[in-house]
Amino acid sequence: MIAPLCRWILWTSLARTADGFVLSGIQHPPVGFLQGKRTSQRTHRHFSRLGENAGSCKSTFSTTTLQQQAEPSVGSMNKNEDEDAFGGVASPRIPLYDIGDVGLYKTWFKFVQDEKVVVDTTVYEENIPVRYGVRANSQDQFEEFVTSISQDSRIQQMNETLSRAATADVNTNGDDDHQNNLIFQDGPFAAQLLLIRTLRPRPSAGLGVGSPSSLPPPYNAEEDSFVTGPLRLTNRPRAAILNDLPILHSPWDVYHNISPVDPRGHFLLLPTLQDKQKNWRGQTLLSEDIIDLVHLTSTVQPLGSLLVSFNSVGAGASQNHIHCHAWPAPPIALETTTIPRKRGWECYAVSQTRSMIDFVDLFDGQVEVTYLNYPCFCIELSSSCAAGEDSNRFTLLGQAVSCVLDSIGDAPFNIGMVNRPSSNYDDDDDDVLVNDNLVHISETSDNDDDFADAKGGIAEAEEDDEENDIDVDVYIFVRSKERSSILPTSKLGASEMMGVFHVSSLQDLLELQGDGGQYDYPDFHDHSHDHDHEGDPDQVDEGRMAQALREVSYEPSIELWEAIKERLMELNS
Numbered sequence: 001m002i003a004p005l006c007r008w009i010l011w012t013s014l015a016r017t018a019d020g021f022v023l024s025g026i027q028h029p030p031v032g033f034l035q036g037k038r039t040s041q042r043t044h045r046h047f048s049r050l051g052e053n054a055g056s057c058k059s060t061f062s063t064t065t066l067q068q069q070a071e072p073s074v075g076s077m078n079k080n081e082d083e084d085a086f087g088g089v090a091s092p093r094i095p096l097y098d099i100g101d102v103g104l105y106k107t108w109f110k111f112v113q114d115e116k117v118v119v120d121t122t123v124y125e126e127n128i129p130v131r132y133g134v135r136a137n138s139q140d141q142f143e144e145f146v147t148s149i150s151q152d153s154r155i156q157q158m159n160e161t162l163s164r165a166a167t168a169d170v171n172t173n174g175d176d177d178h179q180n181n182l183i184f185q186d187g188p189f190a191a192q193l194l195l196i197r198t199l200r201p202r203p204s205a206g207l208g209v210g211s212p213s214s215l216p217p218p219y220n221a222e223e224d225s226f227v228t229g230p231l232r233l234t235n236r237p238r239a240a241i242l243n244d245l246p247i248l249h250s251p252w253d254v255y256h257n258i259s260p261v262d263p264r265g266h267f268l269l270l271p272t273l274q275d276k277q278k279n280w281r282g283q284t285l286l287s288e289d290i291i292d293l294v295h296l297t298s299t300v301q302p303l304g305s306l307l308v309s310f311n312s313v314g315a316g317a318s319q320n321h322i323h324c325h326a327w328p329a330p331p332i333a334l335e336t337t338t339i340p341r342k343r344g345w346e347c348y349a350v351s352q353t354r355s356m357i358d359f360v361d362l363f364d365g366q367v368e369v370t371y372l373n374y375p376c377f378c379i380e381l382s383s384s385c386a387a388g389e390d391s392n393r394f395t396l397l398g399q400a401v402s403c404v405l406d407s408i409g410d411a412p413f414n415i416g417m418v419n420r421p422s423s424n425y426d427d428d429d430d431d432v433l434v435n436d437n438l439v440h441i442s443e444t445s446d447n448d449d450d451f452a453d454a455k456g457g458i459a460e461a462e463e464d465d466e467e468n469d470i471d472v473d474v475y476i477f478v479r480s481k482e483r484s485s486i487l488p489t490s491k492l493g494a495s496e497m498m499g500v501f502h503v504s505s506l507q508d509l510l511e512l513q514g515d516g517g518q519y520d521y522p523d524f525h526d527h528s529h530d531h532d533h534e535g536d537p538d539q540v541d542e543g544r545m546a547q548a549l550r551e552v553s554y555e556p557s558i559e560l561w562e563a564i565k566e567r568l569m570e571l572n573s
Helices: 002-014 104-113 155-169 288-298 392-407 448-467 492-497 506-513 544-551 558-573
Strands: 055-057 057-061 120-121 129-138 142-147 181-184 189-193 240-242 252-256 268-270 307-310 326-329 358-362 367-373 379-386 413-420 429-433 439-440 472-479 500-503 519-521
Touching: 104 129, 104 252, 142 155, 181 506, 181 544, 189 506, 189 544, 268 288, 288 307, 288 392, 288 413, 288 472, 307 492, 358 558, 367 392, 379 392, 392 472, 392 558, 413 492, 472 492, 492 500, 492 544, 500 506, 506 544
Parallel strands: 189 500
Antiparallel strands: 055 519, 057 181, 120 129, 129 142, 181 189, 240 252, 252 268, 268 326, 307 326, 307 413, 358 367, 367 379, 379 472, 413 472, 429 439
16 A cells, blocks of 8 residues: 555655646556545545445336426426416426526427427338327326327337336335336436337438447438438427527527437537538537537536537437537436435536546646546546636637547547536535525425525526536547447447436346446446456446446547547647
């Protein structure tokens, strides 16, 4: 223990350089050797050395009904509580989420009420006619549905599963009644059965075939389903156009996703279609796109209430038109009663990671870059901006993200972005003000008057958010391939990289359960040394989801990190 400790003390004493970097003095640090705790006040969590404070979480099964999925969270709207906000129409319970001062949650509610989140199409090779989407049921909860005049057994089975889900009792005891289980949790990871997503439009030509490269096929507008054909975006009502930030390089269009991963909302963000010459292009991020997305993520209110994500070709993208995704955070899979409730910026497995391998600070500490000790190769980049301060720091963050992507070449990748308050924040995230008293949000759900007061408390909290420093965290996952042998039927995208798996069948959900193995948390396994099962991933004592991420991770990882650091040094200078 003495040698590593002395090594760490020497490293922390000598590592800060004049050009603003904090770099390891070791040219090739051993995999899994965590180089101490970060102490920057901007960092929202402390990182520990590998093995320090290690714990474990047992694998458990649980279920959630559609009614429970829509239970109010911080800032939820309750039925009949705010008719004016919805043009005189009562609202079911949905989480609040805004971006760029646009209340997307209101737009989603209106779209569902107006039956806009519905599509009539044909599915499967037999071209079975179906109608599917999201609707409000008799209890004013959002639910998925599918109907068809056909007697196709697949559609019937889908409806039977949806019906069981809507009537299932909450299963918090790890029972073996898998038929009603839609969600599987393994420590910080979760998997959710999504049936309606299986009916989404076919992928663009050349996508979804497991390409080892992020380079898209040549763009062809005539084959682009976003601008051509019956499902083109202009056939849908545009949810918003984001153009109020002067820093943006382009206005951004927002459309709803016709095959949402979350019945509470799922949107597509893309550089405006009105600029055909500039923005009708394939699924490749430009540097200016990245900077725009960082700035847009910084505007999300309440903080952490939306995840903004990007899937490259070969890493989950299905359409060859530049686009990103946004949906509520925490996702439904992390809203069950079997885990403590967390806010959007801290709910995902990757955001709960406490161990790192290396880090570097840029621009005199204005941007932090951390190489996380996570099953899939992951770089976290963070920056903070004080209220009323010039947002140049977020531009620097976008430039650093772009630099990292340049460093990885054409390797497939995913990006997840969330905003959050700076490190000094109140973790009591389920309390709101009711008559000047802090009351847990669950105590307000059945009292309209009190809930109206609670909503006033939520508004005060949003004002506090606007007055406090705001951080943006960007997670970049670098991949070797699109699918894992553990789940060969599913493409793994940004949600899976963050820690929430979307599966298309009960069989896949059970496959992720495996033998009920345990996932060690918070410190991830180091498979490079001192491991009884080195070289045999099937024997690793970790959950199937962590194994799947490790299987699709980029290798050699240390060499990639060193290349990224070198490019970041050039950027910093």
